[in-house]
Amino acid sequence: MSDLQNRNMNIQWFPGHMTKTRRYIEKNIGLVDIVAETVDARCIRASQNPDFDRLLASKPRLMIITKTDLADPDITSRWLNSFSKQGRQCVCVALNTGRGVKEVLPAIRSVLAPKLESYAAKGMKKTIRMMICGVPNSGKSTLINSLCGRRAALAQDRPGVTRGGQWVTLSSDIELLDTPGILWNKFEDMQSGLHLAFTGAVKDDVVDIETLALELIRTLNTKYPSALGLRYGIDTASYSEPLEIYEAVCRRRGFILRGGELDYERCAKIMLDEFRAGKLGRISLEAPYA
Numbered sequence: 001m002s003d004l005q006n007r008n009m010n011i012q013w014f015p016g017h018m019t020k021t022r023r024y025i026e027k028n029i030g031l032v033d034i035v036a037e038t039v040d041a042r043c044i045r046a047s048q049n050p051d052f053d054r055l056l057a058s059k060p061r062l063m064i065i066t067k068t069d070l071a072d073p074d075i076t077s078r079w080l081n082s083f084s085k086q087g088r089q090c091v092c093v094a095l096n097t098g099r100g101v102k103e104v105l106p107a108i109r110s111v112l113a114p115k116l117e118s119y120a121a122k123g124m125k126k127t128i129r130m131m132i133c134g135v136p137n138s139g140k141s142t143l144i145n146s147l148c149g150r151r152a153a154l155a156q157d158r159p160g161v162t163r164g165g166q167w168v169t170l171s172s173d174i175e176l177l178d179t180p181g182i183l184w185n186k187f188e189d190m191q192s193g194l195h196l197a198f199t200g201a202v203k204d205d206v207v208d209i210e211t212l213a214l215e216l217i218r219t220l221n222t223k224y225p226s227a228l229g230l231r232y233g234i235d236t237a238s239y240s241e242p243l244e245i246y247e248a249v250c251r252r253r254g255f256i257l258r259g260g261e262l263d264y265e266r267c268a269k270i271m272l273d274e275f276r277a278g279k280l281g282r283i284s285l286e287a288p289y290a
């Protein structure tokens, strides 16, 4: 039996370069007309940066909910209802297929309608400048590439890919500013930190991956009780503890070291990769409160 149950989940997730990005955003916010904030559909609450209300206060905002292909569609609709009641503008996208992308430009124009109309009334053409901000790995650079129809910004399946601001011209009247993903100094509760780590917004090398996998099992077993059983061919209901499920997955997948010990690390990596890739089903970790 592993000591896993007794380990603490301690996420040191705020590297120095994020302070640099925060300053970059503060310095460049005056240059843009609008900010698009990307949030991950699987954890819409946890992936909204609480610092943005202050950092981005001077500009209109558009929320772009990314990765909707990986999220539970019912929960995504509940979020949309909740935002619509609050009068918050948002667009849902699945950037792997391009779904929803064509709604982004009309939404930008709608948010900026008063400004664009006042320019038009004076016979002037307005170049729209939009900054894209959000937690790491939430699809900022991929959104830019989808809008442009070319690989203008570097995008990869890990957090911390974009390392500095980058302007990309979309058309004669729209310019986009890609920014590196940022988190905040202190997360409000452990759960938000876990959700960001499960979905790949926090680098795996700053967390204990085995504890993270155990927490993922605990969370899925509560919210989507059949997901692990279906994927790994085990009867999760016959186990009382998440660690027992973890060990059953290790055995089932043959993750066993030479001396017969279970290879918890290998199993953790596989489970997290498969969860992130949607192989455990379309899963949302957070529903709106109302």
Ligand SMILES: Nc1nc2c(ncn2[C@@H]2O[C@H](COP(=O)(O)OP(=O)(O)OP(=O)(O)O)[C@@H](O)[C@H]2O)c(=O)[nH]1
Binding pocket: 038, 066, 067, 068, 069, 070, 093, 094, 095, 096, 134, 135, 136, 137, 138, 139, 140, 141, 142, 143, 154, 155, 156, 157, 158, 159, 160, 161, 162, 163, 179, 180, 181, 182
């Ligand atoms: N399935 C799916 N994958 C997506 C979606 N959006 C982005 N991705 C993937 O998520 C990964 C991260 O995308 P990026 O665009 O690099 O994310 P980012 O926000 O720019 O990340 P940083 O620059 O590290 O802050 C890439 O592998 C994308 O292909 C989506 O809507 N659905």
Ligand SMILES: [Mg+2]
Binding pocket: 140, 141, 142, 154, 155, 161, 162, 178, 179, 180, 181
């Ligand atoms: Mg990026």
